[in-house]
Structures are given as C-alpha cells and as structure tokens.
Amino acid sequence: MLPPMATAADMNGAGQAPTRDWSGFYLSAGGGFGWWSADQYTDFGGFPAPGPSERTTGSGGFGTVGGGYDWQFTPNWVAGAFADVQFGDIRGSIRAPFEQYSGTTNDRLNLAAGFRLGVLAAPDVLIYANGGYSHAEFTGSGLDPTPLVPLSVAGQHYDGWFVGGGVENTLDFTGISSPGWFMKTEYRFADYGRKSAGMYVTATGAPDSAIAFRPTVQTLSFSLVYRFNEAGSTRF
Template sequence: MKKLVIAFAAAAACSGSATAADLGARPLKAVAPAPVANWTGFYVFGGAGGGLWNADSNVVTSPGGVAVTRDQRLGGSGWFGTVGLGYDWQFTPNWVAGVLADAQFGDIRGSIADPSLFAEGTEKLRTSYAAGVRLGYLVAPNVLSYVNAGYSGSQWSGSTFTPLPPGGSGFGMPSVTTASFHRNGWFVGGGVENSLDIFGISAPGWFMKTEYRSAYYDRVTLPETFTPAFGGGPTGNATTFKPWVQTVSTSLVYRFNDNGAAAVAPARLYTKAPGIAAGPGWTGFHVFGGGGGGLWNADSGVQTPPFGTTVRDQRFGGNGWFGTVGLGYDWQFNSKWVAGAFADAQFGDLSGSISDPNFIGRITEGQEKLRTSYAAGVRLGYLVAPNVLSYVNAGYSGSDWSGASHSSLENAIGLVNVATTPSFHRNGWFVGGGVENSLNILGVSAPGWFMKTEYRSAFYDRVTLPVSFGPAFGGGPIGDFITFKPWVQTISTSLVYRFNATNAVVAKY
C-alpha cells in the first residue's frame, strides 16, 4: 500500500511547451493578447512525494581501510513531505530564473549490510535539504517548464545489524551497530509549474508544481561496534555507503505577486470570436520515441527446500538508462479533457545486485539487469492550456531480466563465476503521469511535433530463481533458491508526432 501511495503521489504533471495551431485558409479575427502572468517575486510551497535510493556498499578494515569485500548495490524506498521557498525573476517574456531552498522530511529506508558477518540492518534517509537555482521557459503564460541544480545535504539514521539467517548465527541477535551520519552532495532535476485550475475554477496566487530530482552524495565509512550486550567495542570492520537518491514530488505553491493573469488563456491564439481560444487537435494517433533513466529496488531472500527460508529479505538496488518507443490514440471528449490508450517499450540496462548469502558458507553476488520492459495502458489528461496536457496513466507492464553470474563477495576468497541464476520474465502493473505539450524551440513552432516528460512506477511479483554451480564447477543445482521482487521507478522525455495536430480544436475559456 505504501508503494501505491508513493506512486500516485508522484503521478502528475512534469513538463511543457506551447504554440497555437494554424486554423486554415479562412482569415480569422485576432483576439487581444491575454494578460501575461507576472512570475517575478517570492513564493512558498509545501507538498509530498516518494522515491528510491541506491547505495554502493562494501566492508573495509577499521582502522586501515583495506577492502574485505567488493561493492554490492543496496536499495531503499519510501515517502516524504517537503516545504520550501524561492524567488523568481522573469527577465524576458518567456524566460524565468530563480533561487530556491527546501527541505524534505520522511522515511526512505532500505538495507545496509556486512556480508562478512552475514548481517544486515535498516538504513533510513530521514531528512534532506537543498539550495539551488532554476531556469525555466514559459511554454504558456501560465505554465513554466524548468530545470534546477545545486547543493544537497542529507541526514541518515544509523543502523543495528542482525544476522541474515533466521534464528541467529555468528554474534547472535542483535550483533553490531553503525552510527547515524550526514552527507553533503549535489542535485539536478526539473519539473513543471502551472497556475491552479480546478475544473475550470481558477485560484489567483495558487500554483501547482511537480518535480523530479536526483541527488548524489559522497561515500562515507562507518565503523562498526558491538552492541552493549557484546561489550560495545569496535569489531575491526567498517561499512562504506555511497548513496544516490531519486525523488518525485507534487506541491502547492503560493506566489505573493500573482495578479490572476496566469490563469487566463495563453496569448497569440487566433479565434473566430473573442473569448474563444484555439489549440492543437488532440484526437487521433501519435507515435513517440525518447530516452530516460531510473532506479529499481528488489526485496530478495534465499530458500532451501524443504527447510523454508534460509536467509531473510534484504533490499538490493539497480540503476541505469534506457531508450523508449511507442504509439497511441487520444480522444478529446470536451474542451478540457483527453482520454487515450497507448503501448510502448523500453530497451536499456538498469543494473544492480543479486546475492546468495548462503552459498556453501560463503556469500556470492552477481549483476542483475533489467534489459527490456513494455507496457499497454490508458491515460486521462486535463488541458492546463490549450496545448499543454497534464495526465495520469496506468496499465499492464512486462519485464525481461538478464540473469546473473555470481562470484564470491569476499576479496580474500576470490572465487569467480562460482554460481549462476537464470534469466526471467515478470508481469506486473504500472501507474504514472506526466505532461505533453506542442513543441516550441525558442519561439519557433514545429506543427505536429510535441514533447512529453513522464514518471512511471512499475511493480512486479516475486520470482523464485534456482541457483546452480558455474560451468567450471560442474553446473548442477546447489539446492538454494533466490527470491527477487522488483519495483522500478523511471523518468523519460520523448518527442511525439501527432498525425492530426494541425486540426485545431476551438474551446471556450
């Protein structure tokens, strides 16, 4: 349920670009330009969202820093609330620059581990904060598409490690702890902000923004200590942790200088009579192609039939890039609403860790890749401007995963390709949202061409994968089965071609 709430919180508008369509040969009466929104001034905002983190992590000696294990990629997921403020300056009719500061408070949690002790704990991102700049382009007087970047700080919880095998082993339960810590880093992101229009009723001064952000932090080394029950002294090990956090949030914004003009229909649109605005036709077929990036998390444990669960779940992560292609059909069933159906596919390499901590008394790790995913679904959109569609979507999602060759995680052992897990397919479902808009490159329109930016969360059922010896070790089954339950979060931007876009729709505003 938490994952579903996070996904719906993130499924909203993301980006836009706008120009009116050509209405044909008959001369049309030009309407006086609509008032232009004043984007210069201070604003405050508050909202909520969700996200994932990945962390490359290994074990080193403490003191000394000599690697005991190689990196594995761990993962975390959760939710947060956000508050912030900023100042924007509209320095041309179409361009806006600004500064911002904000904070996020929540619980994005996942695994941190010491494989050499067969132990794992829960690590939480509790607070993050940022200060930066943004640059935006007014794709319509009431719609700002922007990018941003700057400093990011983060506060993490610390953890108590307990043994991975149920019933305890090694030092007992609990065994060792790591301290809470702070990390500085930087972020890059982007989003869309538009005047608030609730079913045609404007709210002067109030806006809505949806924003994607990626934050990167340096590696930290966390000395491990025994719990008080075991003396409280150092273990001689330290866990390293290098996180990357990806979030999506939606916020309400209040602008102190807004005079209500942002809610008026965009200027430079031509109509047959005053008060009637024209936009591109949204009914018809379209094709699209683009690219993006994303993260995945997977809850993963080990079973050894007939003994049941041998290793409890820990959370692994993966990340990477992909290309996407697709097609669809939309139907504009009134002046503000658009419904449609679509199908698409993503091809790339979102790579992370899969592990067997029960391999004949050793821990193995391999690289698991999401190579292909595909989806078929429906979407429902609201025209925040005649040529800017904000939408949500949902439907079926399928995925194909690579399988993995496992090697020992401990550096001193050095065994390579000792085990394998097979490739597999998973069916599931997705929920998402985004914004699509007519393409306008620095004031030059491109009839028929649009751009869309979309967030998507896809959820897949758990799979059980038999573990076999590597070919050099005979290739037979070892009796272990790794379970793997993935959740994938992506962001993509695509160019869209609409075959009917020059057929203008006339709509009252």
Template sequence: MKKILLALTAVAAMTGSASAADLAARPYVKAPVAAPVANWTGFYIFGGGGGGLSNADQSVVDTVTGTPLTITQRQGGSGWFGTVGLGYDWQFNSTWVAGVFADGQFGSIRATIQDPLFQITGSQKLEDSWAAGVRLGWLVAPNVLSYVNGGYSGAHFGQTNFTNLAGVPVGAHLGSYNRNGWFVGGGVENSLNIFGITSPGWFMKTEYRSAFYNAKTQTELLDAGNVPLVNSIRANSWNQTVSTSLVYRFNWTGPVVAKY
C-alpha cells in the same frame, strides 16, 4: 428668384438634420486592449510530498587499515517523504524564468546495508535532507513553466541495527551520520486556474530530483559500550525522488492587463 432662395434654404436645412442624425446613430467603439501578460517575478512558498528510491555502492573494509575485504555491491531501498520550501523567481523576458530556492525534506527512505562476511544485514533510513540551488525555466504557456534545477544538498542518515539472516538482532549497529553532496532535477509548474476555477496565486509543481552524497566509512559497533568491530562498511548514497507540491506566489494576482 425668391422661390429659388427658399428652395435652397430648405434643402440645406434638411441635409444638416440628416447629417446630425447619422452622427448620433454611430455606435461607440472601445479602444483595443492588449492581451493579458502573466508575470512570474516574485517570492513563493510551497509544500508537498512524494516517494523516493535509494541506492548505495557498498563494500566491507578492514577497520584499521581500510583494506577492502569484499567486492563492491549495490544495495537499494525506497520510501516516502514530505517537503517544504521557498524561493524567488525572475522573469527576464517573455519566454525565460530564472530563480533561487531552498527546501527541506523529511520522512523515511530506507536502504539495505549488508556485511556478507558476518552474514548480517540492516536498514539505513534517510531521515531528513536539505537543498539550496538555482533553476532555469522555459514558459511552455504564460501560466506553465518547464524547468531544470541543481545545487547543493545535505542529508542525515539514521542508525542501522543489524540482524542475522533469520531476522534476529545480533547486538551490533552502525551509528547515524550526516553527508553533503549535490543534486540535479527538473519539473513542471502550472497555475491552478483550470476547469473554469479561478485561484489567483495558487500553483502546482511536479518535480524529479537526483541527489548524490559523498562516500562514508562506518565502523560496525557492538551495542554494549559501542565497542568497534574489525569490519567497517564503506558506502556512498544516490537518492532519486519524485514530488508534487502546492505553491503559493505572493505577487500573483492574475494576468497583468496593460492600461491605456
């Protein structure tokens, strides 16, 4: 009987040691971590530049009566510009982002102005403009936003100095003026965390914009004394631009990782 008890005690001791050894050998497994989630909510600033096209439907009218003296014809031009701005975005679910923004543009987008009756021509420059609007975007990827935008815009157009067909100044001009209008556009904005380079907060956006400004009637003036002439030019302005800007987002420190 004593031999049986001793044998059972030895087996129990060996089993307990083996169980303890098995527990000690088990590897440590970390708890699962949620996938990184990017958040677009917050303020940002940007600056960049690009090129633009200008078009205008023009006609010559009588200065006193406003009666059209020629048929309407479309003139155009092109140029470059720089831009700076700021905005605020709000990501309201995993897919959509809405925001407000304001920006200014400065540069030299020129368009042709003509009076076929006097056979004179000149160049009118869009010197600077501003815009304030809203945008709505769809996240193609967590760090890539495709968006459309729209809003109000204002522009300053410089003085137009006329020459004859040979390019000789004729001593007449159109004065500078301001006009208001509206714009629509769209673009893509993406994080610069690419090619293995980490750039928290830095983005790049490329945007197309089409701005339409109200028609303006300008009296042709002699350079000497700004004496009004009998003809005036009536024209609207339609400007298309493409820009690329560097964006910095103040709230962006990289993907937000959920903690447990």
C-alpha cells in the same frame, strides 16, 4: 483609417492579452515518493576496497516544504533560487560486506539549496531544470542475525549535489480559479559520494569495523505553491 481614440488605445497596449509575471517570492508544501540505492565497500582502516561488494536499495514516502524567489528576466525565461527540505521514511537495507549481517537504514531527511532555469511553454506553464547542494541523513541500525557480540551501524550525514527538473503551472490552468496558487511536479537525482559508516558494539559503543556506504537518492514530488506577487501578477 482608425479613429484617433482607437489608435491611442492600441499604442497603450489595449487589446493585447495580458501575460503572467512570474517574478516574486513563493512558498511550497507537498509530498512524494523516493527511492535510493547504495554501493557498499569493505573498509580497511579507512581505506575502502576498490570495488563494491554489496548493493542495497530503499524506498518510501516523504513530505516537503520550501520557498524561493523567481525572476522573469525575458518574456519567456524565468530564473530563481530556492531551498527546501524533504522529511520522511525512505527505508532500505545496509549490509556488512562479506558477512551475513544486515540492518535497516532510513533516509529520513534531505535538505537542498540551489537554482533553477525555466522556459514558459505557455503564460501559465513553466518547464524548468534545477540543481545545487544537497544534504542527507541516514539513520543507524542494529545488525541481524545478532552476532555473538551484538553490533550496530552508526547513523550518517552526507553532503552532495543534485540535478532535476519539473513543471509548474497555475491552478487556473486546470480550470480551478485560485489566484496565487500553483502546482508543481518535480523529479530529482542526488549523489552523496562515499563515506565510512562505522560499526560499533551495541552495548558499549566501542568501535568494531566500518562499512563504506555510497548512496544515490531519487525523488518524485508533488507540491502546492503560493506566490505572494499574484495580486500584481499580470502585465501587458
């Protein structure tokens, strides 16, 4: 028979390994690499042709900052809401279908807001999926080789959706003792639908014609995360 004091300690949870509490607010910052591809369509007065006539791609690096809130609603499951921004130089080509003119466009900004749901593979390791709303900004460009009347393509703003997933873990998991600090690796795919990117006369701004541009963007990011609840982040 166990001594009375040992029994009481056991009833209070003594001897059990503490588990991490993932609930709370956090901020994140990091960077990564992105790539996009875009189908382009001939645009007849706002009515794009049914099939794509060109396909172009782009790639480049970006930085990212964000924040959110997580709720550990069972011992093994975590749900959360977040928002972040990616800013950088994911650069590629845009082309006037059925013509020889092309230019350079840059996916310079991606905003996202959404939700994530994850499972704890270990007390310090969260594997999650996420999704939600996304907004992208592509820059305008002049067209080369220069037409008889120089033409440019207008910059465009796109609204769409994203899905993705990743892994987040404490730096303690890597052997670095840093209370409050985590690291996160995440992949995303975003679709922005089809929208007309108007062409105009460079010198006067007069409208000329249009290209229907449908981009999808993929990103792989690596971020440091700071959780503000870390002072009380363990429980029994």
